[in-house]
Amino acid sequence: MSDTTEPSGLQEPSLDEQIAAYQREFRDLDPQVEQVVSALGRLNRRMNVGYGRQLADLGISNAEWEVLKTLVVAGSPYRLGPGELAKRLGLTPAAMTHRIDRMANEGLVTRDRDENNRVRVIVELTDEGRTKWLEAMRMASAFEEDLLQDLSGEERGALGEMLIRLLRRVEHTQPDAGGRLKDLD
Amino acid sequence: MSDTTEPSGLQEPSLDEQIAAYQREFRDLDPQVEQVVSALGRLNRRMNVGYGRQLADLGISNAEWEVLKTLVVAGSPYRLGPGELAKRLGLTPAAMTHRIDRMANEGLVTRDRDENNRVRVIVELTDEGRTKWLEAMRMASAFEEDLLQDLSGEERGALGEMLIRLLRRVEHTQPDAGGRLKDLD
DNA sequence: TCCAAAGACTTCAACAGTAAAGTTAGACCC
DNA sequence: GGGTCTAACTTTACTGTTGAAGTCTTTGGA
Numbered sequence: 001m002s003d004t005t006e007p008s009g010l011q012e013p014s015l016d017e018q019i020a021a022y023q024r025e026f027r028d029l030d031p032q033v034e035q036v037v038s039a040l041g042r043l044n045r046r047m048n049v050g051y052g053r054q055l056a057d058l059g060i061s062n063a064e065w066e067v068l069k070t071l072v073v074a075g076s077p078y079r080l081g082p083g084e085l086a087k088r089l090g091l092t093p094a095a096m097t098h099r100i101d102r103m104a105n106e107g108l109v110t111r112d113r114d115e116n117n118r119v120r121v122i123v124e125l126t127d128e129g130r131t132k133w134l135e136a137m138r139m140a141s142a143f144e145e146d147l148l149q150d151l152s153g154e155e156r157g158a159l160g161e162m163l164i165r166l167l168r169r170v171e172h173t174q175p176d177a178g179g180r181l182k183d184l185d
Numbered sequence: 186m187s188d189t190t191e192p193s194g195l196q197e198p199s200l201d202e203q204i205a206a207y208q209r210e211f212r213d214l215d216p217q218v219e220q221v222v223s224a225l226g227r228l229n230r231r232m233n234v235g236y237g238r239q240l241a242d243l244g245i246s247n248a249e250w251e252v253l254k255t256l257v258v259a260g261s262p263y264r265l266g267p268g269e270l271a272k273r274l275g276l277t278p279a280a281m282t283h284r285i286d287r288m289a290n291e292g293l294v295t296r297d298r299d300e301n302n303r304v305r306v307i308v309e310l311t312d313e314g315r316t317k318w319l320e321a322m323r324m325a326s327a328f329e330e331d332l333l334q335d336l337s338g339e340e341r342g343a344l345g346e347m348l349i350r351l352l353r354r355v356e357h358t359q360p361d362a363g364g365r366l367k368d369l370d
Numbered sequence: 371t372c373c374a375a376a377g378a379c380t381t382c383a384a385c386a387g388t389a390a391a392g393t394t395a396g397a398c399c400c
Numbered sequence: 401g402g403g404t405c406t407a408a409c410t411t412t413a414c415t416g417t418t419g420a421a422g423t424c425t426t427t428g429g430a
Contacts, residue, residue, distance in 0.1 A: 011272040013258060015349065021258040026322050030330065032341050037232075037329045039348035044229040045275070046355040047222075063386080073198060073206040083408060087196040090230070095387050097410060102386095119395045119408050137211050144222045145215065146358060150350050156217050162344050163224035164200065165335050170231040173331060248416080268378060280417050282380055287416095304378050304425045374429090381422070392411065398404085 015039060047147070054139045060132055064103055068133040071109070071125045078125035081114075085123060108132060200224060232332070239324045245317055249288055253318040256294070256310045263310035266299075270308060293317060 013021070019034050052062050060068075070088050071078045080088075086096040100123055103109045108129035114120035125133075148156060198206070204219050237247050245253075255273050256263045265273075271281040285308055288294045293314035299305035310318075333341060 012255075013273075015352070018258050021260060022322070024260070025257050026319065026326075029322075029326055032338070032345060033326070033329050033333055035345040036333060036341055036348065039345060039352055040225070040229060040232070043348055043352050043355060044225060046352070047225070050355065050358070070197075072210050073203050075206060075209070081408080082410095088198075092388055093409065094389080094411080098386070117396070117408095121409065134211065137207070137214075141211075141214055141218070143358075144218050147351060147354055148218055148221060150354055151347060153217070155347060156221055158343065159347050160217060160220040160224060162336060162340060163221065163228055166332060167200070167224055167228050167231065169332055169335055170228065170235065173235070173328075266378080267380095277418055278379065279381080279419080283416070302378095302426075306379065372430090374427100376427075377425085379423085379425105382420085383418100385418080386416090388413105388415080390412085393409085395407090395409105397406075400401100400403095 015042065050143055051140060054143060055136060058132060058135055058139070060108070060136065063099060064106075064108060065133075065136055067099060067103060068108065068125065068129055068136070071123070072130070072133050078130065079122050082121055082123060103129075200227065235328055236325060239328060240321060243317060243320055243324070245293070245321065248284060249291075249293060250318075250321055252284060252288060253293065253310065253314055253321070256308070257315070257318050263315065264307050267296075267306055267308060288314070 012018070015035070015038055018038060019031055022029050022034060023031060048062070051065070055062055055065050066089055067085065070085055071080060074080050082096045082100055083093055085091075085100075086093045089096070091099070100109065100111050104111045107126055110124050110126060112122050112124070114122050151159065197203070200220070200223055203223060204216055207214050207219060208216060233247070236250070240247055240250050251274055252270065255270055256265060259265050267281045267285055268278055270276075270285075271278045274281070276284070285294065285296050289296045292311055295309050295311060297307050297309070299307050336344065
């Protein structure tokens, strides 16, 4: 019999064990820094799994959700070119072409040549795409609310503020040399 | 002439703009929750770009680093089976097989049959692999230290504590149904 | 002892992403 | 107004991952 190929739910050592191991193997490690960084990474992974499951129920992938979000954030009339989308998502234009193909086939977006400049292509959210985004958003925000339930309003504020400070630092630290992204936001 | 296919540095609207857009399109959104969640996601993406660049300088990929880390955390003699590795990394066994192939070719690990049970395979870190991990760790911890430079010791503690609380919540909320991971930690 | 079942990979086909080369429409210049 | 340049995709070849099927030991009866 074959195995189920079900990776299931990620079996890794506890955060404490992991950090203890790092310290054991690498003396000059600041455990406090490592705790913050590792917790950040793990949290993000778990959250992406959560989003992925919810999106799967809606019949869309994580990748498709990213595109929907980007078009919605762009605002009415929910149009962007493939190049612009690629830039915002951190994908190559080639990947964008294929992603749009798939999404257009599923009716989430339309792809048309710009009449005023026939080199340009316009990707536009369909009503169905917009509806999917809304449904996904509803589920996601419930999940997020749930996730933060243990933090007081004040704590949420402090957490948000610190994360934004880190974000500013990381953006400042690595201006914008090339680099691919693996993740959504 | 062809384009450079350089996605470069991720051009997206500012966090505030993005959250404003969400609120515009989706009335019942808690901006504080969204700020925390979006900042988390962005921060993680940027950090992964940073790690990726450093690792590229060392000639290893993000994926390879994950494997090295997992073996190091497992502790001396730095051995695990492909199945166990796959579970800890959240990959399918198939992907693990190929990943180990590549890493064995590059001399980062060895792959041998277990003499006591010839169905089992043992992946073991080589000295070269261990050295690569150490170098990567040195660069990563410098980067991380750099990233957190704006936070006081007290703030770091508070941040770590809150993240761990969130982590506990997310682990509790979605026990361990199936799901693939896109990210490292 | 022999054989069915299970476990632990490995192989295969299909799909998504990258890098690099290709295509085509508009821009610029003489 | 014809030739070269450039911008904005698209195509092609290749790599890495998934899901499903296949292989090969080991285990546990009958």
